[in-house]
Amino acid sequence: MQDYRLEPARLNDAARLAAMSHELIESGLRPAWGRERISWFVRHAESVVLTARSDRTVAGFAIMRYGEEAAHLNLLAVDPAYRRRGIARRLVTWLEETALTAGTFTIGLELRAQNREAQDFYRALGYREVGRVPGYYQGIEAAIRMERDVRVSRPAAARS
Secondary structure (H helix, E strand, O other), X not given: OOOOEEEXXXXXXXXXXXXXXXXHHOOOOOOOOOHHHHHHHHHOOOEEEEEEEEXXXXXXXXXXXEOOOEEEEEEEEEOHHHOOOOHHHHHHXXXXXXXXXXXXXXXXXXXXOOOHHHHHHHHHOOOEEEEEEEEEEOOOEEEEEEEEEOOOOOOHHHOO
């Protein structure tokens, strides 16, 4: 059931997205993704801040910056009340299709090494681990680096 729509973020969404990042992604860390930083990405021509909206509420969002040869998925979060509805998968799929259309074939990301749920999610979408960075998150926690070549089809289970 799709009770949400995907659309670009607006500048007035930045405070809500920052709050979601602090709560859902940066928990236990000094917040690095504040309103000003997210606003910069909303305005930046080589970035996309994509939201999944349910009525007037932002159910989830993703931030990606595109380069000539690779794109980087900076943030992805879905409000717990809206999880298990395919929102994260739709956000990532939209961003991957946009990258492919633009001729950017590799997407990279980092995620907290202790976040097993996120690791499983990205693996199911065809991302593979390419490295680990000790202390990446403010010297507190390691990161896992993952990437995917969007020219390669996803595993069958991730396409539904």
